[in-house]
Amino acid sequence: MTSALEQRLDATFAALADPTRRAILARLATGDATVNELAEPFALSLPGISKHLKVLERSGLITRRREAQFRPCHLEREALDAAVDWIETNRRLWSERFDKLDEHLRTVHTPSNGDHRD
Amino acid sequence: MTEHVLRYTRVFDAPRELVFSCMVEPEHMTHFWGPIGVTTPLDQITVDARPGGAFTTVMVNDADGSTYPTSARYTEVSAPERLSWVEAHSGMTVTVRFTDLGDDRTQVDIEQAHVPAQMLDPGAQAGFRTSLDRFAAHLDRLTRAERS
Numbered sequence: 001m002t003s004a005l006e007q008r009l010d011a012t013f014a015a016l017a018d019p020t021r022r023a024i025l026a027r028l029a030t031g032d033a034t035v036n037e038l039a040e041p042f043a044l045s046l047p048g049i050s051k052h053l054k055v056l057e058r059s060g061l062i063t064r065r066r067e068a069q070f071r072p073c074h075l076e077r078e079a080l081d082a083a084v085d086w087i088e089t090n091r092r093l094w095s096e097r098f099d100k101l102d103e104h105l106r107t108v109h110t111p112s113n114g115d116h117r118d
Numbered sequence: 119m120t121e122h123v124l125r126y127t128r129v130f131d132a133p134r135e136l137v138f139s140c141m142v143e144p145e146h147m148t149h150f151w152g153p154i155g156v157t158t159p160l161d162q163i164t165v166d167a168r169p170g171g172a173f174t175t176v177m178v179n180d181a182d183g184s185t186y187p188t189s190a191r192y193t194e195v196s197a198p199e200r201l202s203w204v205e206a207h208s209g210m211t212v213t214v215r216f217t218d219l220g221d222d223r224t225q226v227d228i229e230q231a232h233v234p235a236q237m238l239d240p241g242a243q244a245g246f247r248t249s250l251d252r253f254a255a256h257l258d259r260l261t262r263a264e265r266s
Contacts, residue, residue: 010209087124093153094228098128100150101140105132108146109222 008060012083015059020044021052028062028075038073126228134216137224138198141214142167152177156186167195173203 015021024038039049053073056062060079064071130137140146144163151158162176173190190203193211202213210230217225 090124090230091126094126096153097150098126098130098226100152100154101137102128102130104140104146104149105130105136109132109136 008079009083009086011059012061012079015055015061016083018052018055021056024049024052024056024073025061025075025080028073032072032074034070034072036070124228124230127225129219129223129225131223133222134198134218134224137226138201138216141201142195142197147175151175155180167192167201169193169195171195 016025020042023042027033027038027041035046035049035053038053039046042049044052053062053064056073057064061076062073063076064073140150142165144160144165147163147165148158148160151163156177156179158175158177162174164172164174166172169192171192173192175188177186177188179185189206190212191206192201192203194200194202194213198216200213200215202211204211213229213231215227215229217227219225
């Protein structure tokens, strides 16, 4: 894995680590929304929401259109997919590693008869 | 502070001491460390199983021979219950817990957490800085090209 990708993932995971930001992403998955629309379900001030949006924007998970008056936020699915792909690759690595370890343990350890539980 | 944590669990039909040994002895690790289609040659595994000790592997793709070197440093080695290391490149901490379930069965829990860059060891921090410097230099070149 390249370090550029790792740095990108670093920012993505840092952004995803916060429950409010995950809720914002979940809302944006249903369609673009303005800051006011995003702030509504949370007990947060507009500056509070803006802070979260800046973190999300820096991580590349969302973009905001320049031309529109209310600058609606847009979920960048590819950035989110990259993080999900990484998690999936990592999960597969451990899963396959454990399959092999299980096999290896069978060759080095024979469960004693009688007391072995299924 | 909340961190992004990934968890994996598996139960093995073997006693805890043996399962723990498998995770820290290169002679065992070479048999399973690489996932499917990937080999981890014994002579390229370094395990210095004590806090601060090095943990490096080179995984070799069976199909095309491409290699994936990894480098980490142990932060905790408490046989046979707990093992943890920090990956130098990504700053990812991996913690492995071994639970004795009785009847020669052992549960292994893997927990991977991303730690902030400032908590990495100085070597890794230097690595991060080097990348950032290169990125800054690259940006500088681009902006100069635009200006001319």
